[in-house]
Amino acid sequence: MGLEQQEREKEKGLRNVGCASSHTRHGAPNGLIKNVFDIHSECAETILSSLLTIKVLQAKNIGSGDMVTHADCYVRLWIPSATDRIFVTKTVSNTDVPFWGETFEFKIYNRIKNILHLSLIDEDVITKDDHLYTIYFDVGKLPFEETIVKSFALNQEGNEELELEFRRTKISESPENIITNGVLVSRELSCLEVNIDKQKSAKVFKDNEELVLTVTASCTKKKTSTLSSDSTPVDNFLFHTVKNWDPELTATLDESKFPAVTIGRDDVDNGGHDNMLTLPLNLLPLGEKVNVALHTEMDKKLEFEVKVNDCPEHLDMRLGFDLCQEEKDYLQKRKVFVARALKAALGLSRDLQEHEVPVIAVSATGGGARAMTSLYGTLSGLRKMNLLDTVSYITGASGSTWCMSKLYEDADWSKTDLARPIEDARKHMVESKTSAFSWDRLKYYYNEMEERSKEGHPGSFTDLWGLVIESMFYDRRYEGTLSDQQQAVNQGQNPLPLYLAMNVKDVEKSTLEFKEWCEFSPYEVGLIKYGAFIRSQHFDSEFFMGRVMKPLKESRICYLQGLWSNVFSVNLLDAWFAATNSENFWSEWTREPLSEIDDDEMMLKKRPASLSTRVLASSGMLSDTLRGVLTNRPLAGENHNFLNGFQIHEKYHKTKAFSAWKDTELDLFPDQLTPSSDKLCLVDSAYYINASFPPLLREERKVDIILSFDYGLGDKFKSVEETCNYCNKQGIEFPKVSLKDEDKESPKECYVFAKPEDTNAPIVLHFPLVNDTFKQYKAPGLERTPEEMEDGNVPLCGKGSPYRLLNMTYDEPAFNKLVNLNEYNVMNSQDAILEAFRLVMDRKASVRT
Missing domain, CATH: 2.60.40.150 (C2 domain)
Structure with a gap:
């Protein structure tokens, strides 16, 4: 029995998963919204408390922070997982061997990672107190019912020390129930x-x-x-x-x-x-x-x-690393379309069995209007080859998300050719963008952002960029939301869209030092590393410990478009201030790009492999000032943190799913991870890797083939090479990207990267944005006439190219050429695509047998 027939037989038995409108109000006073998710990987545990007694004894050989007088030291103690109170000793003045002998008590809990923050500070009467050192000590290492004296070396020479006495005793009280996925802990x-x-x-x-x-x-x-x-x-x-x-x-x-x-x-x-x-x-x-x-x-x-x-024990979010039930149901329905399309494309004489159906995905990079236009061409090419129904996922970042979010306004967009949405995009691309920056529009933007602030949204300059996108590419104020896109996938009729952003630290850490992937789907928004997902309509509502504290109206899709592509708003900030002096600036800005970021180089920084006691010494005023200049992100998307309040499980760093996505030294400082922040700082993924692979590399999605479309104008393989290096460091399955010198110098339309010995790694077909055989052929196998040769002249590079990153207006020939080029490139690679399909299906058949 083929898959399509199996689905017809069990169609009546399929469970109809509730959507947002099926949520009901809980009677509790905090007005929580009842959770209808299935919880995967979440389990209930009990935790016991113990009393930690800390006696601050003395310090030795302490130098003064001001280098003039002897130190006037005091000690600050805090365990963020145990209390929000910070304890402080008395100040011992004018000595390099201060003695305190003061005792403090903390009630701590097992199953939670308890880190003692121990700071030594030199008090100043006139100026700001000087931070000397901070020690991060895992108190879970301490045994019960023993008095332990520890001396912490404060510098590498070991001559400066801080000595404390610890005693941990059990407390007889009722255990507390918690909910955890092995990384995050929700308390009562x-x-x-x-x-x-x-x-x-x-x-x-x-x-x-x-x-x-x-x-x-x-x-x-x-x-x-x-x-x-x-x-x-x-x-x-x-x-x-x-x-x-x-x-x-x-x-x-x-x-x-x-x-x-x-x-x-x-x-x-x-x-x-x-x-x-x-x-x-x-x-x-x-x-x-x-x-x-x-x-x-x-x-x-x-x-x-x-x-x-x-408060009720249930959470208003899903803790777990598995897929949500709605996505599982979608994939089951989508398999019917995929199996039918593969049977036709490969000329099979029989229906495919369920286990034979591969998961195929399209991954698009960013690149502003160039990426948006190119993705229309790519999807049109797949549609003309009748291969669009073989695709189960489409992921996008930055500019490619503009195309995706427009397409999913239509619940059946992939069932017909894309002439209508391409015509709509053409109309907006050839129009002048000056009206989007008129004084009337500026007033409108200001009023919209004011109203949004009154509703309770944090607001950022990224919101302005989202409103500008709406003005440039929509005929009206569009009321659609991300959760509305469920209508376009609820029957499995289209690929499931996944949008990508990065969570970073607002000021104190660079992207190299801290980044966490945040994925958006019509069903959920989640931080992959933590296994924490909320319904898409709850994004930007206020959460605490996994419960909705203040539900907010779901953001219109334009605000998410601004967030997903906020790398462009860096230049918009300059424009905003310049507009106060010259209205003509807006016109100039829309015609001439200010900079090109496609060739930015990023390198991953190595991180320590294990958690241990750490000492942070003061970096000095000059270093702090320079760091602020280099890492500040005034335009990052600021949103309420749905991980707010969660605590970290004592074995979080041993959880496989968390470890696979380690991206930062802060993974070794649990109290500095995202749950400790009030806000998320979401940025365009192009700040790190201009690609949208991460959602597809989740083990739970079991993606077999990735059709990777790189719309960059610089290094044609940068996105896939950087992703390969990233995966190698993270221990994520990904094929080796091996290229010859001639590939770099004269790239072709399609490259296949596979790992034959590893069936867990996806096959990646990489499509760089090149104008190779398109110059001579207007369609695969159909040469151009002399009169048609100009249509094959697509100026991708050079000063005269219309396709530079910040150019938001093309003339009609430039738009048509870019769409046709991308359509041709994918259609000219049909044989390579079908061969990859056969290879994966052979893999699946051999594994099954």
Whole structure:
């Protein structure tokens, strides 16, 4: 029985996976959205707590940070996985052998990676305190019920030391349930509700006097209520906290004037002490409303109501490295189309069995309007060969995503020729882009970004670039979203689109030092390395510990287009400021490109292989200043971090899926990884490798063939070579890219890279953007007449080339030539494509037998 017949037999039994509209509200006070994902690789564990006692003893031979006087040292201690409180010793003045003898206690938890941040600081009265050293020590190494004295060498010479005493003892308390995928850990949460009747308070307090509420260990640290009779009559605040961090609520009318006073259980109903109220939340009965009162020096009393609830255990995201159920269902449906197309293309006399159907993908690079135009030609060529239905995935980065996101407005775009979408792209490419930068459009952009900010989106200059893209390539304000593209794949009728971006550190790390791949599909957005995925409609909503804290309206697709291609907005920033002085600048900018980035060279930096105790010494003011200049990304896409609050599992670095995607030395500093950040800093993948391979290299997708289309004008093999080097360093299966000198000098239309001895590595067919035989042939095997020779003249390079990166306007002949060239190049390589199909199918047949 062939695959198509099998599908017909079981069609009625297929489960219909719910989409966003099937989500229901949970009755919990935090308004969480119920998760309908299947959770893969996620498991429940219990964790136990222990008491870590640290005694800071002494330091030896400490030099002063200012090089003038002896050091005035103090020590700062923090375990981010245990508390948000930072402990500080007293300052011991004017000595290079300070002794403290102070003791501090931390409640820590097994199953979580607990790193002690131990900083030695030289206090300065006039200037900023000098950071001398920071030690990162994994306290999980410490044994139970033993007193351990450790001396940490602070410099390579070993003459500067810091000595501490450790003791770890077990605590008898109920274990805590956690959810983990072996990398991320989600803890139990509590939700504090605070209700303030402002009409009552208005009778006692002056208008516009403010009550400041602060909750330790909360994702929302502070809320302010303006006590005014003209404002909202009741203020309702929610604070979500890590339950076992012993959170406290502090309420004050002047947070800087009075010290905190902690009240006992008997004080709760009777008010508190003057000026400030500090309430340990674990003293409150669960699920019951309690009235508390804040007394002031002026003998006034402010009453308000509090209640603590447990948060639901389920998460609003998927933890796991497997594919989501929707994508699995899609692949099953897509196999029917692929099997039918392969049978016809290869002239097979029988239907294919399910195990014989390969997973074939198209991977496109960036390159602005050139990449967008070229991808239209590539897909048109595949469609004319009746091979588009053999493709299960299309991945894109930067400019190629503009083509993809336009195509997926049509739920059946791949079922007909692409004449209509190509005509639409032609119309917009030949139009002047000056109108996109008129003063009216600038005002529109400003108002749109203001409204977006009011909705709760962080906002960045990348949003402006997204609006500019919409103005350049759409006839109207387009309301479509990424999740809307589910309609184009829900029956398996088109390849599944995957869009790529990189998460980086905003200021303190360069792309070479820190990068994490972030993939976008109509179903999910996820950070591959962590095995953490949210529904695409939840991207940019506020999360904490895997729960939605504040759901936001899904962003229109233009904002994602701006994010995926924000390498171009570097030049837009200059244009923005110049526009305040000269409207003509916009016209000049749209005609003449400012720079070319296709030939940027990047090299991977080696990283240590194991986790150990580390010491960070001060780099000095000059080094810090230069580093800021070199690594600052003022235009990075800033979005709410859906990993916010997660903690790191104690064995995270041993998890295979995480280790396969190590890209940074910070992997050895778990408290500095993405879960510790409030925001994601998403950039165009062209900042590192101008390619879109990473989503296809996930082991779970089992991609057999990658049709790689490089639309760069510089090194024709740079994207595939850099990907090969990257995979070798990461331990990811990828064929060896071997090239001869003549390949570099005179590249052809198609190259096949395969690893015959390794059936797990995909076969890669690489298509550089070249004008080779197209000069003589208008179609495969059909020579040009003398009158048609000009149509084969495609000026890809040189100063007169219209295809430079920042050129967003082509004339009609230039557009047509680029589309036709890419269409021809893929069609002229049909034999190589079909031979790769046969090779993979033979592989699958041999493995099965």
